Amino acid sequence: MAAGAHTGRVDMAGALRSAGFTGVVAFGLFLPLIAFKTDVDGSNQLVLTTRWPLFLALVAVCSASRFFYALLVGPWLARRALRPARPRPAWRNTIANWLVPCGIGFLVLYPAIVFFTAGFSGGQKWIDNLGVQILIYVMLGWGLNIVVGLAGLLDLGYVAFYAVGAYSYALLAKTFGLSFWLLLPLAGILSSFWGVLLGFPVLRLRGDYLAIVTLAFGEIIRLILINWVALTNGYAGIISIPRPTFFGIPFTAGDDGFAAVFGLPFSPLYRITFLYYLILALALITCFVTVRLRRLPIGRAWEALREDEIACRSLGINTTNTKLTAFALGAMFAGFAGSFFAAREAFISPESFTFIESATILSIVVLGGMGSQIGVVIAAIVMIGGTELLRELDFLKDVFGPTFDPTQYRMLLFGFALVAIMIWRPRGLIATREPSVFLKERKTISAEMVKEGRG
């Protein structure tokens, strides 16, 4: 293949060989997975059915794809790699400069755009299920980015802080009747307190060991939520959590409700739109603080810690405190997001805080490019928005039959996305690092230089 690429000759024999090899691997892999299927029949007996046409079709597809890749795509990629690198065209810089203001503008106008295009009743889904959902994960991604992306501490139990925030709000609001606006900062403080508590014992751990302990911490919090029934009501969760008010005015149909006070007809849309702007504001605060912190000594110390902890200590940086602040701040933003989540859903249970949530947030950070704020947004849109959009693909039922449910392929698509990113952009979508300060010229730093941190 490589030889063919240099001479421009088509290497048919090589392509056939590699296609044959792929076919054999696919045959071995799909034979037990696809060709044989066990079903339970009417009399509750297990019967073995075979799916030879599907199996052979899949093997043929794999083999043929490999053949065309080896014949056409591979040589083309090799030729492209030989071409001298072109400087970045000017239009790409223009786009990069306008991306952030345009993005924020779009997010602010998003509810209005949805109402114009999808109407008032149809727009609810787009704001609540898509907009609010994505923004929660963007905020969580930005929060975790402080711990993983900047400080280089691999945290697999981030959802624990999200849970602490949610349960803090739910329990304090239900027990003491405190308002959302008071409990929002309180939930953040409680979460960061737990962040510090987790931080202390794990400070000496690095890399894999840190990951295991944080993973365990996430599970411990979830198991406490399940088993401390007297406080948390266990699996049943907490219901009818007070919803946030518009600075004291509730979004209810009553006379003192939002609609009545402002002389509008009642609609649940006001609450949803309010929640949208609330999470947008919270997410933007998270981003603003993180961007600001990166240019402060503490942010540089986090990045230095990711690059080389021993050198940090030789320069008089207290690595204990530096790690703890990273844990505490990351946890605080998760706590904010958690209390918002509890207030939005009005119902929480330990089911919402499983390991898969931690994994989703972490993959958003990793896919986006560790340390990159924009990367997190793109990854959250793709991962969360993508799975929400799967619900919309009803036309696929016409193709694959009425029992086909696209949402069941969510994890498969996740897997594909992760594998694809690992192959083509191993350091995430936005892999370059922007220096926090410069004398003459801001030069982006390529990913090869930047360390990932070893915990």
Place this chain on the structure above:
Amino acid sequence: MAADDTVLRVEHLTMRFGGLVAINDLSFEVERGTITALIGPNGAGKTTVFNCITGFYKPTEGRIALHRGDATVWHALDALTDSGKRGIVRPDGALFLLERMPDHLVAQQARVARTFQNIRLFPGMTVLENLLVAQHNALMVASGYTLLGVLGFPSYAAAERAALDKARGWLDRFGLLARADDPAGDLPYGAQRRLEVVRAMCTEPVLLCLDEPAAGLNPRESAELNDLLLGIRDDHSLSILLIEHDMSVVMGISDSVVVLDYGVKIADGTPETVRNDQKVIAAYLGVADEDVAKVEAAVGL
């Protein structure tokens, strides 16, 4: 009592790793404004001495005292040792017992800076950022422990400008100003070595510990480094402790030399006395003392 301008005083330093005695009852002193070289064959325990001084290792036995300011502060040494405290800071000076301090406090309070045998820069951060990280503690105070900085108080902006000016001054002096905005990992090897020295200098040290600063440098770079080190010694009345294998550096710039072999001090004094010491020659040639004359004759020394 230590001499008036002693900066560092190491007494009976012993470091054991399990059964291995890496340093055995080592005592030496470093004078203010001098360059002291620590030499010895590979595995002699030189880097272990550095790690004990800079707090990365806790010595098994011994006392490491560092002083700055007025010489009379030394009189408090024994009282300080008995008090169990880490150090005393008086208006006229300060005295620290380094063996009692964790590594970051050795750098922050006692102001001992170091470089590493295998370069430890922050490769993904720019040269300038590396130097700002070195001024972390001063900037942290200026940013009100982050609180004022996040809110955008002007006091931090002024402090950061001052820190940038300081960094610029050092980069200019070490010929790295043109590379200020490049990632540190992109610099050629010699420049990385120099940057590590610059970064250590940005912490405003009293004692600078350099672990093989000339390793891997070509003769011209190594001569340049000699001039730079002599320059900072004279301009800042800085004391430098140096581990080096390159004898042109050791003999060219050091004011005194301490020779270690198997964790034991075998000689110390001026470069000339050490150069002619039978034990040192034996250690470097790897033969017993009594065979030195024979071996020297054989190799034509």
